Amino acid sequence: MKPTNGQQIISLFEQWAPKSLAVEGDSIGLQIGTLNKPVTKVLVTLDVNQKVVDEAINTQCELIIAHHPPIYRSLKNMRTDLPQGSLIEKLIKHDIAVYAAHTNLDIASGGVNDLLADSLQLKNVQILEKTASERLMKLAVFTPTESTEQVRVALGNVGAGEIGDYTNCSFTSVGEGRFKPSEDAEPYIGQANKLSIVKEDKLEVIFPISIKNRVLKALLSSHPYEEPAYDLFQLDLEVNEKGLGRIGELPEPVTLADYAKTVKDQLQVPFVRVVGDLNNKVQKVAVLGGDGNKYIHTSKRAGADVFITGDLYFHVAQDAEAINLAVIDPGHHIEQIMKTGVADYMKKLCKNKNLFVEFIPSKISTEPFQLL
Structure with a gap:
């Protein structure tokens, strides 16, 4: 059986989430190592940290596909006595390549935002902000x-x-x-x-x-x-048409309080922050994984009753309140949904091409916040 080359895997991935979809200036693509080697196992993760790298080593993965780029800004040095340099050193020593798919995976059909919309059981789903x-x-x-x-x-x-x-x-x-x-x-x-x-x-x-x-x-x-x-x-x-975020509808109106509890359960988070009157009914829902602060007014113009996104700023929350847009903030980490989503999708793509590769969703939580 001929071994699968890493480039073959990423070529298939980029047919699904091409680099051209990414927002300008986004740090995507191969960031560490080489794809020109045999790959039998791929670890799919939201973030790349020391625990995730150890997981890749222990599961004998030769490639990591990450949503958040481990190298987001240009490196001025690579000191192995500092956290980022030490991380890169460990990856290189164990010949593990890292490929990042960020906003291109957010935008791709079936990518992060579609996975979130599906998890929230939205109907009649459309693109929130068209980008291409x-x-x-x-x-x-x-x-x-x-x-x-x-x-x-x-x-x-x-x-x-x-x-x-x-x-x-x-x-x-x-x-x-x-x-x-x-x-x-x-x-x-x-x-x-x-x-x-x-x-x-x-x-x-x-x-x-x-x-x-x-x-x-x-x-x-x-x-x-x-x-x-x-x-x-x-x-x-x-x-x-491609774009960031999704907007769809619930089968019937529910109170903001009840829907916030549903979002908490569906996205498996310990808590949510909510802006708006908890007794108001909501039915049209916008969702955008990660930091969606810039899309408050976009969601309102699209007719959303409630916007689900992470990292909500204090003053943006006040702006949302002023325009009568409810917001549910379940945190940035909800993008972890991509781990199983990408692994399942890539398994199908590779199987159809007779490429024998195992895709492993990371079991490591990279959520930095704890609720006390």
Whole structure:
């Protein structure tokens, strides 16, 4: 059995949570070690500290995937007699690589904020703050009737014609094609220096602009003509919207007090801080893992009755109170939900690619606060 290379694992991961999704300036990617080595076990953790590194050593993991980057700002030195330097030294000595996925994992579909929304059982979930989207393109290609199906299948296999929950969407119209091959041509149909008139189909599909090269490669390899005729149009429609936070609805209104208790139980935290009238009913819920202080007004504009986020500042809490937005603060550590979420998702991805890798959610709590 061929060993799995670390780069293969991260290439799959970045198909799910590409670096391009990250907020500008975020410290993501490979931070310590190398991916160019065999990897059999991956530890998935929220943070990287000494106890987590010991866990990786004890479980014989060659790679750590972390949500919070252990190197967030540029290093001016790496002194091994100080905590950060000692941590890096231990990782290097044991040949353990560290890869960080921060805001790109927050934003990715199925990432941290979707995991939180699912845990809170929200319905009709939408993006809270859009950060990126893609324009659609339309391909119109002319094919001889007997070859239309093979071209259609080839385009569908690379993702053209995917619309929402539907795949292989296309439209075909019938007409006549005219062309005169030159002496140097090698025509699939017709003869040199003679005008040919053939029955052709016009096949149309739409696709996101990011897969344009893949679509054209599939077209040219499946089309029988030496020089296929096709048109490309950029559409105003946008797809693949990505963004921070999520907003959804509860099945029915509940009091803020009751919902705060539900959040505490669902997210498995010892306490929550609450802003707002505990007797008021809430139904529309915004959630953003980590520090969501900047998104108080975004949540209000989106129509949220209550906003769930961590690290709430005193004055921001007062601002929320002033605009009549309830806030539930369960702490920053709720992002630990990514440990099992990432491990489960990556197990499926690797299994589908016949990559034999074990993903281990860290058992170490990196919550620094204690409640007395």
